[in-house]
Amino acid sequence: MFTIATWNINSVRLREGLVARLLREEAPDILCLQECKSPVDKIPLDQFRALGYRWIVARGQKGYNGVAILSRLPLTDAGDRDYARLGHARHVAARLENGVTIHNMYVPAGGDIPDRTVNEKFGQKLDFVAEMRDVFHADNPQRSILVGDLNIAPREDDVWSHKQLLKIVSHTPIEVDHLLSAQDAGRWVDVTRQDIPSGLLYSWWSYRARDWDAADKGRRLDHIWASPDIANAAHNSRILRPVRGWDQPSDHVPVLASFDL
DNA sequence: ATGGTCGATGCTCGA
Numbered sequence: 492m493f494t495i496a497t498w499n500i501n502s503v504r505l506r507e508g509l510v511a512r513l514l515r516e517e518a519p520d521i522l523c524l525q526e527c528k529s530p531v532d533k534i535p536l537d538q539f540r541a542l543g544y545r546w547i548v549a550r551g552q553k554g555y556n557g558v559a560i561l562s563r564l565p566l567t568d569a570g571d572r573d574y575a576r577l578g579h580a581r582h583v584a585a586r587l588e589n590g591v592t593i594h595n596m597y598v599p600a601g602g603d604i605p606d607r608t609v610n611e612k613f614g615q616k617l618d619f620v621a622e623m624r625d626v627f628h629a630d631n632p633q634r635s636i637l638v639g640d641l642n643i644a645p646r647e648d649d650v651w652s653h654k655q656l657l658k659i660v661s662h663t664p665i666e667v668d669h670l671l672s673a674q675d676a677g678r679w680v681d682v683t684r685q686d687i688p689s690g691l692l693y694s695w696w697s698y699r700a701r702d703w704d705a706a707d708k709g710r711r712l713d714h715i716w717a718s719p720d721i722a723n724a725a726h727n728s729r730i731l732r733p734v735r736g737w738d739q740p741s742d743h744v745p746v747l748a749s750f751d752l
Numbered sequence: 753a754t755g756g757t758c759g760a761t762g763c764t765c766g767a
Contacts, residue, residue, distance in 0.1 A: 501767085502759055526767085528760065554760050555767095600767050612766090642767095698757040698767090742758075742767085 527557030627677030
């Protein structure tokens with residue numbers, strides 16, 4: 492059995508202490524981070540290594556994006572893909588000794604206006620997710636786990652108000668269609684919703700609220716998917732809402748799942 | 753309809 496966590500950390504250097512706290516308190520076997528906002532050689536790896544996370548696979552760039560996989564189980568670098576040819580560090584994969592492949596993804600946020608004719612970033616987001624669909628269609632994932640900040644909340648109960656968010660980037664019908672097409676192309680199972688089939692679930696709350704907890708205007712942007720051959724091994728999904736209340740928090744909280752493999 | 757807050761960078765952009 493192993494546990495995996497995904498967390499958009501919004502600067503791994505600023506929040507090195509929060510990462511260490513999560514590793515100490517939850518001790519996931521694998522932690523996938525997004526928005527590290529750091530070149531790989533400036534990620535503070537020594538503290539993570541000291542906590543037992545000796546295997547690290549990462550892609551980085553200065554100031555923006557960046558993905559990293561910290562693991563206390565041996566794993567090897569399984570490459571990356573430049574989805575939508577953006578030249579951004581938004582994907583990296585790793586392989587465990589049991590043959591399981593882990594994809595760590597950071598889908599573009601997509602800007603404010605949900606119209607690709609006036610907002611290039613929205614088009615890039617759609618293209619990114621469409622390429623995910625094509626890749627998974629061409630080569631159906633097996634013994635694979637996909638985690639990350641997908642920046643789309645697909646279900647009505649993944650947002651605080653379905654109606655009020657229909658024209659808000661992250662919950663527009665075209666984004667949801669794209670995400671579900673990518674999920675379906677790979678026969679991916681949404682592990683979090685397999686474990687927690689109903690009810691409101693959020694993994695992100697904006698910084699721009701006076702009181703994020705009281706307002707509770709969240710969205711489920713962070714996901715854990717599994718290929719169908721291992722999806723029944725998944726259990727014990729959790730979203731760590733209290734982490735949003737830690738000092739100097741990320742606007743995202745960790746999402747976890749366990750796999751009996 | 754608007755503005756609200758973060759982080760990295762370097763006096764602005766992306767989220």
